[in-house]
Structure formats: structure tokens, C-alpha cells
Amino acid sequence: MILSGLIFLPIVFAIVMAIWPQRNTTRHVALGFSILEFLLSLTLLQNFDPESAQLQMVEKTMWIERFGISYFLGIDGISLMLIMLTTFLVPIIILAAWNSIEDKRKGFFACLFVLQAAMLGSFLAMDAILFYVFWELSLVPMYFMIGIWGGARRVYATIKFFIYTMSGSVLMLLAIIFLMRLTPEVTGGSISASLIDFYKLQIPFVAGDFFTAQTLLFFAFALAFAIKVPLFPLHTWLPDAHVEAPTPGSVILAGVMLKMGTYCFVRWVIPLFPEATEHYAWIFIAVGVIGIIYGALVAMVQPDVKKLVAYSSVSHMGYIIIGLFVMNSYGVNGALYQMLNHGVSTGALFILIGMIYERTHSREISKYGGLAAALPLFTIAFIIVTLSSIAVPMTNGFVGEFLILLGSFQYSPWMAALSVTGVVLGATYMLWMVKRVFFGPAGEIVQHSLSHKEHALQDLSVREAVVLAPIIILIFWMGIFPNHFMDFSKTSVEHLIQNKMNYTLSWKGDGN
């Protein structure tokens, strides 16, 4: 029941928020709810058995019997940490957006909670149609978040986001329907939408022939997830969505939503279509490498901080894709770890940019300069997060990127060599940005604040420090003791890598 609770509590919260009568207390209530949800998710860690590759805490009841569609939730090492990331980020987001969401607060928090439920649902669903419902449901609140509370070009950005993502996922729906039609082979006659039954399917694969079942299904799924990740060249919705989204929207988008794409590669694509994955992995690795370098180069020339971070996301997601598609233990472990890292550090970058934007209402790098003198604490926090983002040892980013590079070296030293350029480029654009914003001669904004006493820049408030503290702690914790986190996913990843050609998942009470 914990899993259902995790998904449906936020729905209840959303309804409560929508009808909450007092405007003043809305955000307090929302914060309380989100912390409650986080505490509930902590009980997962306690009940989770990291030694087992089985699905755990399974809930399964028939939903639509005619088509074998069930309400089927389960958790394993691959999804556990992403669940934790989701529930961890939401209270932080609410606290970070304490003053920045002035308008229609109730609606905003309702959207946020529905979004949380949809994201958790798509991480936990083990039934294809249930998964699809959550997957698509997550678009709607995000659409409203960007469209109502976003920046100047918000409508364009949000429609682009919606249509891009949906155009990928409808093909996946068709692929799911097709897979369901195949299931009677393995279930003994009855149709089923359960992922576990999908895993048992042996879908015919002919190398080199595009129009065969497994290849087509593989690309139908992969396209949906590649758009979500987003992989070069399908990434163009992301910079628009990030720039126009309000801070909480950007954080959720970068922190969790992009991970839905990469997570689903692990959950759906690799185990369902192992031959096709292996055969076409080079495409994804190549596109990943291109994404890394392209994202970094484009990030370097952005005049807008938020856009810079958005393009850095494209670059970072490239690493994760490479890690997944080299399909060895280092790569996949690193990719899973990097998903968390990216969620934490890019989320934090967006929060920090939001904080500075609240003070100055500008995101243009050229207007800043010399901010370190005015905002020393803020600068320290920003630099720590930057170091994590560019994967300096002792921070979380290092562990993930190192493992991915190790994995890709096993696959092909050339690929690894090319990917490493991304690390260098990443350091370049981030540090160069830090230099231009925080150091050097005082820029327009700092000068303005020095000359106008009433516009003096305030350093971190207590609330903001509380927002940043857990993230900074996590950055070091994950960097210094990665095993505390990786232990949860290790067994599941090993299970996947060793049985990738005949992957099955069982759960207690399953009988096999």
C-alpha cells in the first residue's frame, strides 16, 4: 500500500490545494504536504531489500480485465532512487518558490502535486497502459505550469513542449497495443499489458532489416523516450521550455522529468528489445556523444544563464544515454547515478538562478560581474553546485561521469575519448560563466545596487539557506560515499546486465 499511497496522496493534496480557502496559508500547507510525502517515501528505504533483484512492495489488481490491463505497481533498485529524488525535490521547490509564485498560488500547487503523482506513477507502474496513463498525465500539469506562470514566450514554449512529447508517445502507445496483442503466446491465451509478461516475449529480430517487429517496436519506444530525455537532435523543445518555465517548473523538468526518459530506457527499451538495443546501440551512443559536444558548445555562447544551464542539460543527458547503451555494469550504474546527480545539481542551478533572478530580474550574463563581493554566501553555494555539475572529484558528479567514461572505454576507447572532451568543455562554459557573473569588474547590476541603497542586493536569507543546505550536503555525501546510494541499485543493475537477453523480473508471491 505504500506505493499507492505515494501516488495518490499527492492527488489528494492537489484537490485540497485547489479548494483551500485561505490564500495566506496556502504555501505553508503545500510545504507540509510535500514534507509528509517525503517522509512517507523514506519508509521505502527501510522496507526495501537491496540484496534482491526482485520487484518489491508489489501491488497488483485487475483494472480492465477485458484487455488484461492491471493496476500493477512495483519498485526495484532501478526506480527506488528516482522516487526518492522526486519526493526530495518537491519540498525544496516549494520552499524555493516561496515568494516567486505570487499569482494563482492554489492552482500552482495543485499542478505541482498532480505532476508529482504522475511522475511517481510512471516510475512505479509495471503495467504498460497504467504507465502510459501516468506518462501522458505528467504533460498536463507541466503544460499549465509553463503556460500560466512562465516567462514572455511561455505559450509558444509550452505548446512546443506538449506537442513534441506527445508526438513521441503516441507511437509508443501503438507499440504497446501491438505488444499486448503478442502476449497470449506467453500467458497461455489471455491478453496482458503487464510489463512482466512483456519481458517474457521473444520478439523476432532480424539484424539489418528495419521492418521487423522488434526493430520497429524498439524505435517506437526509443523515440518517445529520446524526445523526453531529450537526445540531440530532438532536444529543441528543452531550451525553450526551461527558459520560459518558472523556477519550480525548470527544477522539476530538469530534475525529474528528463529522468523519466532515461529511466524508461532502462525499464522498457533495453530489457524488452535486447537484440535491437545491442544492434542499434551505436546510434544512441553516437547521438549521445554529439549531444555532449553540441550541448556544451551551444551552452558556451549563451547570453542567458538559464539557457546556458538548459543546454548543459542536453550535454549531461548525453552522458547518461551513453552509459545506458554501452550496457555494461559500469556504464549502467554510472548512468543511474548520474541521473540522480543531474537531478540534484542542475535542479540546484535552476534554484540558484531563480534566487538571483528574484533579486535582479535579469538573467543576462553580460549585465552581471563582480557579484561575489555583493553576495558572498550565494557565490559559495553557486560555486559548489557548479563544481558538482562539472564533475570535480569529491562531488557527486565525478562518480557518475567517471563510471560512465569507464563503461564507455570498455565499449570503445574512441567514444570515451570523444566524451571526455565534453568534460573539458563543460568545465569551460561553467567556469567561464561563473567568472563573468561573480568575478571581474562590477557589472551594470552590481554597480546599480551599490549606487542605490534601496536596491542593495541581499545575500542568502535563512529560507534560501535552508533550501540550499540539503542539496549541498547531498552533493558531498553522494560524492564521498557513493556506495550509500549505489548499494540500493547494484543488485538490480547486475541482474539486468547479466540477463539482458532473457530479462525477467519476479516478485514475492509470483511463483516463478
Place this chain on the structure above:
Amino acid sequence: METKMNIAIGLSDILLISPIIALFLFSLIPITIKVLRGNKEQLPSATIVEALIGLALTAGLLIVFGGSGKTAFNGQLVFDGLTQWMGLIAVGAAAGGLILMYENPATRGNQLSELIFLAMNSIVGMLILVSAVDLLIIFIGLELMSLSLYLMIAMSHEQKISKEAAIKYFVLGSFASAIFLYGISFIFGTAGTVNLLDLMENAASLMGTNKLFLFGMAFIVIGFCFKVSIVPFHAWTPDVYQGSPTPLSSFMATAVKTASFAAFLRVIATKPLLGSQNLFDVLQWLAVITMTVGNVAALVQSNVKRTLAYSSISHSGYLLVGLITAGVSQNSAFGAGSVVFYLIAYGLMTTGSFAIISMIEKNENSTVQMENLAGFAKKQPLLAFCLTVFLLSLAGLPPTLGFFGKLYLFSSAVNEGLVWLALWGVINSVLSVYYYLRPIVMMYMREGECDVADDRSYATVVMVVVSALLILVLGLASGPLFQMIEKSLS
């Protein structure tokens, strides 16, 4: 050629058609009262209550007598699961239309009794249409339904454009009826019968061997394609939907379409498609073209009603996919069930959308453009939320009923190996998202003063909220509903 002479009408026939009789009798009440009062209108609310009681009674009788599977009048009418479901959907959608007629300024005027009389007779035509298993009876049903409609469109409150719409609809509709009738004559000439139950046995073989039979069937299909606005027989739809008063647009888009699809389904269920690869191919292409043309044309519209008209064309395309599946499948209950299910979803979401447009219209001559919706969410959060639900459901987003409708429709197509139709269907869903999102953008993301007209009562609001709730609740409980439909159809 044998002719059936033993025409005897028994009590069982009367009981079976009791929904139709009851509806006809109730249709007389408002207009009789008006005559007795010396041609003075009674209160509009009294008229509408009488009509709704009649519809409720009809629905009740349909539930009691409708699904027995028996035939009446010597096998001219059949009362099986399809009759029952399609009849209930048509009556329900028509009830929504009637409530709108009562509320909307364009139809509320001094001729409400006449309008309601005609509307209820149109529904009588629909009930005949959904139960007929004889091509001639189908024709009678079609004509009764359409003739009432032509009048309804023409007589509603002074508006030049609605007269134009009525003439357009009448001329084109008569032309389609003529083609339909022409087709019947071919069928009778070649098969010696126009009864679908008799045709069931040899339609497939006649299709392959007899060119004249093929002609006849093709003409009949064209007649239906006109009624359900399949491209290229759709050209009247946008003009008529836009020109008619909104309640009538809603009535046509939902109830009329449901009844026409029911009869279309019965004809297709005689399996003519199995005998003629050509007709099968043509229908598939028509489905694809209809979805695409409807959606592409809707993308560039600025009038909300016109957008909904094009959207209704594209939904006909989706429904045609289900129809084709039912026509070629061994187990046609799956395909037919998915059509019925989709029509339930379509009826709810389309009636709901038109209802909200109707509420926004200030007077009989107002038109609602996309940009007129700006700021609606601020003034009417509940209604804006409901319209959002309708639009997302029309776009086929989970967890709404529209999503499950599409899921079942496309599942049935994939099940029959018609993957490419399902592929076009899902691609079209993406296309349609763009224009379904536009009203949402207007309502939520633009500043404006859009509000419900002051003089409206709560009847429409209740209807809208109930529809939205049904779309969400039935969406989650779609499994049992679908199974119930499928079971009653097989």
C-alpha cells in the same frame, strides 16, 4: 421472388416499439398545450421539463424492452444490444441538446414548443434508424430525422447565416438521400431483398460477383458518409455547424451522428467488405483522409464552433476505423463495441464543449471566436476546468474517457491487422492536440473578460459538470463499461 404477406401486428411489436411511441406522444404535449392556450407559449421551463420527462421515459423503455434481441414488424426493426446502446446514446445526447435549446437565446424565443416538437420527432427518426434492419426503414428513419432538422435550423431565431445553413444542409442532404435511395434500388434489383438480415447471408458473395450490387452498396455507403461527414462528403459540416444555433450544432454533432453511425454499422455488419477488396480499400483511405483533413483544417480555424465542426469530422474518421474493423472481423463485437464506446465518449465531450460555447453566447447573433475565450478561467474556474477536461478528452489524453475510447478503437484495428489505420489515428491525435490546446491557452494564459452570459440558469452548468465528471469517472471504470457493451453486442 417471394414476397412476405403475413403482416400482423401483435402486442409484442407494440411493446418493443414502445420507446418510439412514447417519444412521439410526448413530442405532442408541448405543442398541443400551445394550441389549447390559443397559440401562446407556455413557460419555456415547462416545455423543457415535459420533453425531458418524455426522453427519460423513452430511455427507461429502451432499457426494459430494447435489448431483448427480438425483431418487430416482421423483421423490419430489431431490438438488440446495438439498438439499446445506440438509442440510449442518441437520446442522452439529444437531451443535452434540448437543455441547450432551452438555454440558448437563439432557440429560446417564441417558437420553443415547435422546436421541441421537431427535435423529439427527429429523435423518433433516430430511434427508427438505430433499430431498423431494412434498408427502406433506414431510409425512412434518416428522412424523418433529417427533415425535422432542416426545419429546426431554418426556423430558429433570425439569423441570416442559419437560413443559409439550412438551405445548404437541405439541398446536399436531399442529394445524399437520393443517392442512398438509388443504392437501395440496385440492392433490391440484384439481391431481391432489402432486409439486412437476409442480406447478411449473401452480401459478401454478391459483392464479389455482381457489379450492380457493388454499385448499390457503394451508393448506400456514400449516403451514410454524407450523414456522418466523411471526407469528401463533409463540405456541408463546417458551414452548417457554424451557421446553426449552437444547441442544434451540438444536436447534430452528437445525436444525429450516433444514429447515423448505428445504421451504418448495421449495413457494414452484413459484411459487404469481405466480398469487395476495393470497397474495403476505399473505406480505409476515406478514414485516413477524413481524420487528416478534419484535423488539418481545424488547425487554421479561428471560430470555435467551426473548429469543433472540423474536429467532429476527424472523429468520424476515427469512428470509421472501428466500423471497418467491425466489418472485416470474425468477432465484430469488438469493433462494434469500440465504436459504441467511442460514441459515448464523443457524445459527452462534444455536448459539453458546445454547451460551454452556448453559455458564452450573449445573444442570438453572437459568435464565439478563439480570442473571445480569453480570461474565462478567471471568471469561471469550474467551467474552464470542465472545458479543459472535454478538450483533453477530445485530444485523447489519459486518463479521460476519450483516451480509452481511442485505445479500444485502435486496439480493435491492430487486432485485425489494420496497424496502418491505427498509426494514422495516433499521428492525427498529435495533430489535433494543437487546436484543442488553443482554447485552453486562451482561457488560462491570456487576460480577458470572457464570462458566461448573465441570463443563464443552472441547468447547463449541471449538465456540463456531470459530463466532465462522467468523462473522468467512466475513464477509470472503462473496463467494465466496455465489457458490458461488448457482451450485449455479441
